Amino acid sequence: MKKWMLCCCICIVVFLFYYTNKIYERAQLELPSLHSHNALLLNEQGEVLYEKDADAIIYPASLTKIMTAIVAIEMTEDLQRQTIVEPQTIANYTAQNASMAGFQAGDFVTMEDLLYGTLLASGADATGTLADTIAGSEDKFVALMNNKAQELGMHDTYFVNTSGLHDEAHVSSVRDISKLLRYALENPIFYQIFTSKSYTTHVPNELIITNSLFTKVPSVDGPILGGKTGYTPEAGLCLASIIEKEGKSFLFITTNAPTYVWTPPPHIEDALTAYDAL
Numbered sequence: 001m002k003k004w005m006l007c008c009c010i011c012i013v014v015f016l017f018y019y020t021n022k023i024y025e026r027a028q029l030e031l032p033s034l035h036s037h038n039a040l041l042l043n044e045q046g047e048v049l050y051e052k053d054a055d056a057i058i059y060p061a062s063l064t065k066i067m068t069a070i071v072a073i074e075m076t077e078d079l080q081r082q083t084i085v086e087p088q089t090i091a092n093y094t095a096q097n098a099s100m101a102g103f104q105a106g107d108f109v110t111m112e113d114l115l116y117g118t119l120l121a122s123g124a125d126a127t128g129t130l131a132d133t134i135a136g137s138e139d140k141f142v143a144l145m146n147n148k149a150q151e152l153g154m155h156d157t158y159f160v161n162t163s164g165l166h167d168e169a170h171v172s173s174v175r176d177i178s179k180l181l182r183y184a185l186e187n188p189i190f191y192q193i194f195t196s197k198s199y200t201t202h203v204p205n206e207l208i209i210t211n212s213l214f215t216k217v218p219s220v221d222g223p224i225l226g227g228k229t230g231y232t233p234e235a236g237l238c239l240a241s242i243i244e245k246e247g248k249s250f251l252f253i254t255t256n257a258p259t260y261v262w263t264p265p266p267h268i269e270d271a272l273t274a275y276d277a278l
Contacts (some may be wrong), residue, residue: 147202
């Protein structure tokens with residue numbers, strides 16, 4: 001009996017030693033020097049494999065549109081519901097030099113069209129139209145975004161707009177963005193859009209919307225399954241992505257990369273560096 005108990009104790013100690021070391025190893029994953037000032041790498045279970053200033057307050061730029069899209073999806077019963085792109089929406093965002101999906105004033109579009117325009121083309125014309133259609137105004141829609149942020153425990157996050165255009169009060173952290181992305185990817189509609197390479201609208205005219213991420217990646221069949229890019233001068237280059245390796249998925253979120261002129265861009269290169277280190 002004593003031998004049996006001793007054997008069990010030894011097995012438990014060995015298991016705990018092995019398990020503790022594995023956790024330590026995961027947390028100590030080393031990456032070569034990254035261009036991005038802020039980074040967070042998670043495995044499928046949400047465990048942190050690598051972090052770099054993950055709790056620093058940052059400007060999320062167009063990573064904001066992840067929240068815009070998931071709130072819009074949850075507030076929409078029929079993705080084929082049609083709405084109109086208002087002239088003032090186009091004029092407003094054109095004046096701010098915001099990125100656009102390519103919708104025209106007066107276009108009748110579906111909610112699905114707008115969601116693809118939001119996540120793939122990072123179009124402020126799409127986010128503005130979603131906000132007006134769902135909540136009646138951008139301010140009211142932003143209130144829904146902030147409520148969702150609090151629900152998800154994103155305590156470093158506050159949204160001012162739906163597009164990510166710079167505002168001193170519009171802030172987050174890469175850890176908060178990881179909470180948002182993990183939540184959003186559980187929604188099959190969001191996942192399908194987020195990982196799409198392109199999408200074609202048919203109302204009223206054909207518009208091909210291409211995922212801006214994959215125009216910057218060396219190969220569309222590479223390790224990055226999907227992602228959302230972002231940029232403002234204040235936020236730097238940003239990326240929230242899904243990376244797949246050996247059948248396992250990882251989330252990699254980075255912000256504040258410099259705007260060097262090379263291919264692939266620094267934030268994409270950081271994602272490929274993380275892939276190589278896994």
